[in-house]
Amino acid sequence: xxxxxxxxxxxxxxxxxxxxxxxxxxxxxxxxxxxxxxxxxxxxxxxxxxxxxxxxxxxxxxxxxxxxxxxxxxxxxxxxxxxxxxxxxxxxxxxxxxxxxxxxxxxxxxxxxxxxxxxxxxxxxxxxxxxxxxxxxxxxxxxxxxxxxxxxxxxxxxxxxxxxxxxxxxxxxxxxxxxxxxxxxxxxxx
Numbered sequence: 001x002x003x004x005x006x007x008x009x010x011x012x013x014x015x016x017x018x019x020x021x022x023x024x025x026x027x028x029x030x031x032x033x034x035x036x037x038x039x040x041x042x043x044x045x046x047x048x049x050x051x052x053x054x055x056x057x058x059x060x061x062x063x064x065x066x067x068x069x070x071x072x073x074x075x076x077x078x079x080x081x082x083x084x085x086x087x088x089x090x091x092x093x094x095x096x097x098x099x100x101x102x103x104x105x106x107x108x109x110x111x112x113x114x115x116x117x118x119x120x121x122x123x124x125x126x127x128x129x130x131x132x133x134x135x136x137x138x139x140x141x142x143x144x145x146x147x148x149x150x151x152x153x154x155x156x157x158x159x160x161x162x163x164x165x166x167x168x169x170x171x172x173x174x175x176x177x178x179x180x181x182x183x184x185x186x187x188x189x190x
Contacts, residue, residue, distance in 0.1 A: 013074040016142045017117040025067030032059035050189040053182030060179035069116035073149045082116045091154040093164045118142045
């Protein structure tokens with residue numbers, strides 16, 4: 001878990017995301033950087049720029065899907081940054097949480113909002129009292145921090161709570177579209 005500051009219930013917003021998502025985005029980025037250097041050193045100059053798209057697009061895709069998503073906790077509510085949309089939800093708008101496949105926030109109005117940054121903790125095998133193997137849910141510290149923040153701030157009434165809003169992540173969409181177009185160009189040069 002990556003959380004800043006260390007106390008997720010501090011008055012300043014805490015940013016939550018899984019360490020695994022950062023590892024995936026960083027690993028794919030490093031592999032793509034090596035591939036990009038290799039293309040630039042070995043391809044003819046007239047083809048290198050087009051072929052570079054084959055290395056850049058996977059890195060951009062990994063960042064959009066794994067590096068960007070995060071969730072911010074604050075006394076006013078949740079800020080959920082998913083790959084293509086960002087949602088700001090005041091605590092008064094939140095009526096519950098679904099934790100089956102990961103965190104999904106149930107709202108008073110509108111559809112539930114999934115939090116890509118906080119998947120479920122997973123499952124694990126344990127031994128039951130009779131010695132048989134059983135499957136049990138593994139707890140998620142990040143999701144528990146959100147539930148604790150909701151318990152702490154959800155009942156408090158702010159004089160002017162912020163309005164719930166959702167917006168498209170236009171920079172993510174544009175950069176991903178350009179990278180995929182560059183990737184398609186690179187495929188034509190193979």
